[in-house]
Amino acid sequence: MFNQPTATFLEGYLDPFKTAAASLGVEAIVAPFNDMPTLESIVTAEAREPSSGLVVIPDAFTQQHRAEITALAARFHVPAVYWSYSFAEAGGLISYGPHLVDEYRRAAVYADRILKGTKPSELPVQAPVKFELVLNLKTAKELGLDVSPPLLAAADVVIE
Structure with a gap:
């Protein structure tokens, strides 16, 4: 699931x-949303499906609303995988x-x-090189x- 207007990395994930x-x-269902009520509808629908779960794709909206998103998943007992440590820290x-x-x-x-004079256009694009797996055992x-x-x-960080 992702917020359509702010999911700038969408193509790289889908x-x-x-x-x-x-x-x-496993069936992958793409679930775009534009606001919190639509997001709540998505989580509610997933909660009715057996063996379902959510994968939250990076975007500014989900980061800003991580507390509400993790609370929704918890309220409806839907397991979810998030893209940032901050979600697990918030109860994901x-x-x-x-x-x-890093x-x-x-x-x-x-x-x-750049401050020393290198033109930004001369710098190579870099992808992340270090990833972390965080588990919230309480959740x-x-x-x-x-x-x-x-x-x-395998977890890099375990939240108890």
């Missing part, structure tokens, strides 16, 4: 998401995404180069989910 879902025999079940502190450090190097317990030992061992 195709890999659909491919991964198909390889696991699991997050997997770029390590933002991204900020790398951005500082670019800013330094897993509230959802009645058992976290497998291999998943727990």
Whole structure:
């Protein structure tokens, strides 16, 4: 799910998401929304489906409303995967995404180069290189989910 007006990274996520879902025999349903009432309708509908869950794609709206989004998922007992540590910290079940502190450090190097005279157009585009997996065990317990030992061992951060 994603907020249509602010999902600038959408194209980079949808195709890999659909491919991964198909390889696991899972139906990927694309769920765009424009406001909180529509988002609540999406979560409510997913709550009625057996073995369903949500994947929240990065955008400014979801980041700004992470507390409301994680609260909705918890209220309707829908497991969700988010893209930023801040969602797991706000009560989300699991997050997997770029390590933002590392991204900020790398951005500082670019800013330094620009301030020293390098033209921005001469700098290569960089993709994230460090990712982190965050599990919120308290939320897993509230959802009645058992976290497998291999998943727990793979986590970079475990919130208890």
